[in-house]
Amino acid sequence: AIALKYLKNTQMAEDAVQHVFVKLWESTSDIHIEINLKNYLYTMTKNYILNQIRDRKDEISLNYINAQIDIPGxxxxxxxxxxxxxxxxxxxxxxxxxxxxxxxxxxxxxxxxxxxxxxxxxxxxxxxxxxxxxxxxxxxxxxxxxxxx
Missing domain, CATH: 1.10.10.10 (Winged helix-like DNA-binding domain superfamily/Winged helix DNA-binding domain)
Structure with missing residues (x-):
């Protein structure tokens, strides 16, 4: 739900959740979760999404600028x-x-x-x-x- 709330795109939200679960699965031996798993997944998902938004910010800005240029006048x-x-x-x-x-x-x-x-x-x-x-x-x-x- 948080992924869809932030990304407003079903496919991107599914990708984010899948990435978080894969990351959790890969690091289960390294992670010692002493809090609620739901809260931990929520935080992981939120951080991943915010990182994605930050990383894509330049790409999105460039796309926005190009879109403005594509429609002159x-x-x-x-x-x-x-x-x-x-x-x-x-x-x-x-x-x-x-x-x-x-x-x-x-x-x-x-x-x-x-x-x-x-x-x-x-x-x-x-x-x-x-x-x-x-x-x-x-x-x-x-x-x-x-x-x-």
Missing amino acids: QEDVIKAMDDKQMRNLLYQGVESLPPQKKEICLRKLETTDSNQQIAEKMGISINTVKSHYQESIKMLRLYFDQIKI
Whole structure:
């Protein structure tokens, strides 16, 4: 049970237990067990497994590194997909805003216009742009909370 707990692989666990029993069998004349045999086997198995993990650590690390190299750009693709999905959700939220707030948000998202420039283009005061934008952000946060993002 301990072998399977640590190794999470039935074949490797069986190999570990077999190795421990062979080791015990080979050294029965040299070993004087003064404690419970079950505890002794448990300790032997645990030590063997930990040694195996330590010895294979470099091999596993190398396999992990190679696996990352084998799939070039995987993280970039996943990130791009996540970014696109988030952008789509954002635009869906913006679509649900009242018309003036929606227009201000779209201008902030799609242009590099300052609040002053947006105010001039829309014919409203800069304070109106600021307050509508702040209210829009609050509304979008509520929207994202509702859709559990």
